[in-house]
Amino acid sequence: MKQLGRALPNGKSWIASHKLRVSLLALVLILAAPWPAEGQLSPCCAILAAGLSSISSALTSVIGGGLKNILGVDQAIHQFEQDVVWPQNLINQARSLVGSLEGVFNQIHSLTQIKVNSATLPNSQQLEANLLSRNANQIGQTSANYAALYGQVPAATDASQQVRDMVDMTDAAAQDAMKRAIEIDALSDLELQAASQINQSIQNAAPGSAPIIEAQADAWLIRANAYTQAATADLMRLRAIDLANSSADIKMGATNTTNLRQQLMNLLQHN
C-alpha cells in the first residue's frame, strides 16, 4: 500500500508529462474494446430481418399452402367415406336388421325343439326316444333298442349263411343310418347355437371387423355342408343296401326255384 501510495503521485506526473502517449493509448483501447452486440450486429439485423421475413413468407406460402391443399383433399376423402362408403345411419340400420333376424331365428330354434315323438308301444317308444334324443352319448343304446324291436340275426340252424349275411348287413346299414341321424341332430343343434353366437357378434361388429366374422361364418358353412354330405352318404348307403337286397331276393328266388325243381324231379324218379 505504501508503494501504491508512492506510485500514485508518480503516475499522475507521468500522465501529465506524456499526454500524447496516454491519448493514443486511450484511443486505441477504446477502438479495440468489444462493444455490446446491438451496436456490433446492427448491420446484420437488416439481413436477419429480411431472412426471417423470407422464411415466414416461405412457411406461409409453400408449407402452409401445401398443407392446406392436403387438408382439403383429406377432408374430401373423409366426407366421401362418411357419406358414401361408411355412412353411420346405414351401418346402424344394418346392425338393427341383424338384431331383428336374430328374433326370426330364435323362432326357428324354438320350432326345432318341438317334440315329434309318436310311438305308442314300449319297444317302439324306446327306440324312437333313442332316435330322437339328439344326444350322441345315447348312440351306444341304439343297437340294443333296434334288436328289441326288429329281432336278432337268425341262428345258423334257422337260415342259410347267405340269408344270415344279408340280414346282418341290412341291420348294420339300418343301425348305422339311425346312429348317423342322432349325430346329425346333435350337430345341427350345435350349428344353430353357433349361428346364433355369430349373429350376436355381427351386431357388435364394426364395418372393418364384420368381414372377419363373415369368414368365420363361411367356415361354419363349409363345415355344415360337410355334415350334410356325411348324412347324405349314409342315406345313399341305405338305399344301395336296399337295392342290393332286392337283387339278392331275385337271385335267391332263382336258386330256390332250381333247388325245388331238382327235388321234385328226384321225388318223381323215386316214385
Add this chain to the structure above:
Amino acid sequence: MHWLIFTLFSLGFTWLMVREDSRRRVVAVTVAGVLVLTLVVAPPVAHAQGEVVAIEAVLNAINGVIQTALNAINTVRSAINTFYQNTIWPVQLINQARAQVQQMIGQYRSLMAGILNIKLSSATLPTSQSLESVMRDHQVNNFTTLTQNFSNTYGVIPTSTDASQADRDMSDMDDALTLDTLKTVKVSDDATDLEFQAANSIETSASQAAPGSAPFLTASAVASTVRSQALTQKMLAAELRQEAAHIAHRNGFRKRGADFSTQLRGVLTNLLQHN
C-alpha cells in the same frame, strides 16, 4: 473469447506504450497496435455472413425438399381420393348395384312366392283330404289332429289278439317314424317360411346398403345359411330314420321268414314221423 483477446492486447499494448521512450517509437507502437487491432482483435464480419448462409439454407430447404415433399403428398392423396371415388367406390356403380337389387326384388320375389304358394293338394276322398290338408298346412300346433287323421287313413295298430307282438311293434315303429317325419316336415315348412322372411329382409336391406354396411348383411346371410343347413340336416336325419326303419322292416320279414321255415320244417318232420 473476444474479451480475452482484447484483454491480452490491452495489457501488451499498454506495457509497450509505457515502456517506449522516444516519440517515434510510440508512434510506431501505436501504428502496430492499430494494425493488430484491425487484423486480429476486430470481430470478424464472417460471423454475420454465416447467419445469412444459414437463412438461405433454411429457405432452400423450404422451397426445395419440403415443397417437393408436400407437393408429392398432395399428389398421392389426390390420387387416392380419385381412386376411391372412381375405382373402388364409384357412387354411380353403388347406386347402380342398389337399383339392380331393387329391380330384381320386383322381378322375382312375387313371382317366386306365387309359384311356391300354388296349391298342390291332390287327394279326392274326405279322409285322405283331411290328412293331406293337415300335412301341408305349415302349422306346428295341430300334431294331435295330424295323428288322428293319419290313424283315420292308415288305421290303428292291431290289438294283441289280432297280431303278434313283433308285427304290432314293427307296425307301431313304422307309423311312429312316418308321423315323426310328417311332423318334422311341418316344422320345416314353418321354418322355411321364416327363412323366406329373413332372406327378403336381407335383400331389401341390400338395396339400401352402403359398401361399409354390406359386410354386416353378408355375414348375417352366411350365418343364416348355416342355420338353413342345420334345418336341412334335421330333415335329412328324419329321412335317414325313416329309410332305416323301412329296410329294417323288410329285414324283419326275412328274419321271420327264417323262423317260419324252421317252424314249418319241425311241423313237417313231426307229421312224417306220425305217419
